[in-house]
Amino acid sequence: MYQPGKKKQMGFRFSGSDEIEEIEELKELVCENNGEAEIVKAGTLTALIENLTRHDRLDASFNRIFLTTYDYFTSTPALIDLLIRRFACPPPVTFNPTQVTEWSNGTKPLVQVRVINILKQWLEHFWTGPEGPDDPNLLKLQAFANGAVTETSAAQQLAELVQRRLAGLDSKRSHPSTPNPPKPILPRKLNKLEFIKIDAKEIARQLTIMEACMFSKLQTCEFIHKTWQKKESPDAFYPAQNIKALIRYFNQLSNWVGALIIAESELKKRTQCIGHLVNVATVRHILPLREALMYTKPDLTGML
Numbered sequence: 001m002y003q004p005g006k007k008k009q010m011g012f013r014f015s016g017s018d019e020i021e022e023i024e025e026l027k028e029l030v031c032e033n034n035g036e037a038e039i040v041k042a043g044t045l046t047a048l049i050e051n052l053t054r055h056d057r058l059d060a061s062f063n064r065i066f067l068t069t070y071d072y073f074t075s076t077p078a079l080i081d082l083l084i085r086r087f088a089c090p091p092p093v094t095f096n097p098t099q100v101t102e103w104s105n106g107t108k109p110l111v112q113v114r115v116i117n118i119l120k121q122w123l124e125h126f127w128t129g130p131e132g133p134d135d136p137n138l139l140k141l142q143a144f145a146n147g148a149v150t151e152t153s154a155a156q157q158l159a160e161l162v163q164r165r166l167a168g169l170d171s172k173r174s175h176p177s178t179p180n181p182p183k184p185i186l187p188r189k190l191n192k193l194e195f196i197k198i199d200a201k202e203i204a205r206q207l208t209i210m211e212a213c214m215f216s217k218l219q220t221c222e223f224i225h226k227t228w229q230k231k232e233s234p235d236a237f238y239p240a241q242n243i244k245a246l247i248r249y250f251n252q253l254s255n256w257v258g259a260l261i262i263a264e265s266e267l268k269k270r271t272q273c274i275g276h277l278v279n280v281a282t283v284r285h286i287l288p289l290r291e292a293l294m295y296t297k298p299d300l301t302g303m304l
Helices: 019-026 045-052 060-072 076-088 097-126 136-148 155-166 200-215 220-229 241-262 267-286 289-296 298-303
Strands: 007-009 028-033 038-043
Touching: 028 045, 038 045, 045 060, 045 076, 060 097, 060 220, 076 097, 076 136, 097 136, 097 155, 136 155, 200 241, 200 267, 220 241, 241 267
Parallel strands: none
Antiparallel strands: 007 028, 028 038
């Protein structure tokens, strides 16, 4: 049984020769056994990539953590290069011809599928870089995916996903429309809207719809490094754009509430406005979960 704290040597090697290969002799993982499974605690970047794409075991938890936090210890271009090299996956130099054949027919195809799946998962759920036809990282992935199609059919889906990113499309956050949404509560006179004449429940619904769109775009990796607190510059890309948009929305909402109140010069009307805002807040608080989900994530309402 594996002992806690001991180092575990991985047996796979990358092809190519450059600065990344300088740590070849140090490709180790530090694992810890919690009684049920081995947990990776640390390791060199090369060893972490190998564990990410192992042919004999899938560690979904490790994969999610790695893709969420990789920006702490490497960069997007370096990670792409390492995964592309991992896809080449030559057999260990100590293998005899029979072992090389077994490797090429058994282990190598599995490793290649793991690499493709990791790239797909990265692009679908953890990609934080810029998108568009000029992004060099996406262009490199596109060239790799088009070439990898000749070795594994799984690369075709990767190529299509990269193409969507290059086109600025994001398929991950599309939610089906609600088949039977509640009928909107409209005021009697639509030609001259007054805030206090609009039903509090309808205002709560509309606010829920707007906020749901922003909340659904948030990604776990956006909370790393607190990048939303950094000052923006024209030549830098900050991945926490969705968090910034949410902060900006709530600041605007606060300003809107204040503007509604002070816009009323008469004390009586100002009191009515405050009371109506309180009613909206109360409805937002007690809005039934099922009805809220119909506006935010309609695909989940069937589970309630």
